[in-house]
Amino acid sequence: MEKPISTGIKRSLVDDKARGKLFDDLEANGFCVVENVLTAAEVSGIRKKLLDAAIESNRRGVPTHIPSLDPNDANVRVFNLLDLDPVFLELMERPEAIEFVKTLVGDDFIVSNFTANIARPGAQSMHAHSDLGIVFPGPWLKPWSMNVLWCLDDVHHDNGATRYLPNSHKITSAKDVPHDMLDNMLSFNAKAGSIIIMDGRLWHTSGENVTENEERAIVFGYYSAAFLRPQVNWNVLLAETTQRNLSPLTRRWLGLNGTANMLSADFIEGPDQ
Numbered sequence: 001m002e003k004p005i006s007t008g009i010k011r012s013l014v015d016d017k018a019r020g021k022l023f024d025d026l027e028a029n030g031f032c033v034v035e036n037v038l039t040a041a042e043v044s045g046i047r048k049k050l051l052d053a054a055i056e057s058n059r060r061g062v063p064t065h066i067p068s069l070d071p072n073d074a075n076v077r078v079f080n081l082l083d084l085d086p087v088f089l090e091l092m093e094r095p096e097a098i099e100f101v102k103t104l105v106g107d108d109f110i111v112s113n114f115t116a117n118i119a120r121p122g123a124q125s126m127h128a129h130s131d132l133g134i135v136f137p138g139p140w141l142k143p144w145s146m147n148v149l150w151c152l153d154d155v156h157h158d159n160g161a162t163r164y165l166p167n168s169h170k171i172t173s174a175k176d177v178p179h180d181m182l183d184n185m186l187s188f189n190a191k192a193g194s195i196i197i198m199d200g201r202l203w204h205t206s207g208e209n210v211t212e213n214e215e216r217a218i219v220f221g222y223y224s225a226a227f228l229r230p231q232v233n234w235n236v237l238l239a240e241t242t243q244r245n246l247s248p249l250t251r252r253w254l255g256l257n258g259t260a261n262m263l264s265a266d267f268i269e270g271p272d273q
């Protein structure tokens, strides 16, 4: 059995009152918006690297338009970001995100996926879904997964902000998902540099970008409880050189060690308990 590794997180990164309000929002609404996590310089640097990553992804033969996902190529999808630029590994590990992961999902989590979607003018909605529903058929009793949306542009209704169904993080089974959910969805609103923390149970879809010339770039860091198989197999996706430079903690978060899925059971110690 592996020994626990310290995460180095010793304190809350926002003051306690503000932090309490964020966690209240997350519990009540299934999401919260944390402003000013990235500086303007970070946003512009990461955004440029994302555009380069999209070009490199196509060069490697991983297309950025997936017809089964998006109706047209105005949605630019970038997969396997962790292998495309070290800046995305840094984002994946940022304490501002990990604090929410540990509080919502728990200490024993894995990184399920790390991707981006740049919604360009003309982008249309994908199928509505919950991220937990994609990796686990239910019942969805706890926040066993969550997404961190790194906003690299201002995100609002007209440029294709992610749309969510209010209160849908309380839905525990597919039969309770309302058929008219698209009519009742609302758009996220967040400034560039914010992160949106989204409970994996919240039903959502990408919005439509109806602007003439505004792009909407979001990086999605998807984390789940370690007992859920991740969306991708990092052992295969990450190049040897990328893997060689990872810390022991990052290796564990990516499920790169020999052991996996050892910690979920609540053991009953004796016959009287």
Ligand SMILES: O=C(O)CCC(=O)C(=O)O
Residues within 6 Å of the ligand: 117, 160, 161, 162, 163, 204, 205, 206, 207, 218
């Ligand atoms: O781009 C968005 O707004 C949502 C993307 C999404 O939900 C997904 O890719 O699963």
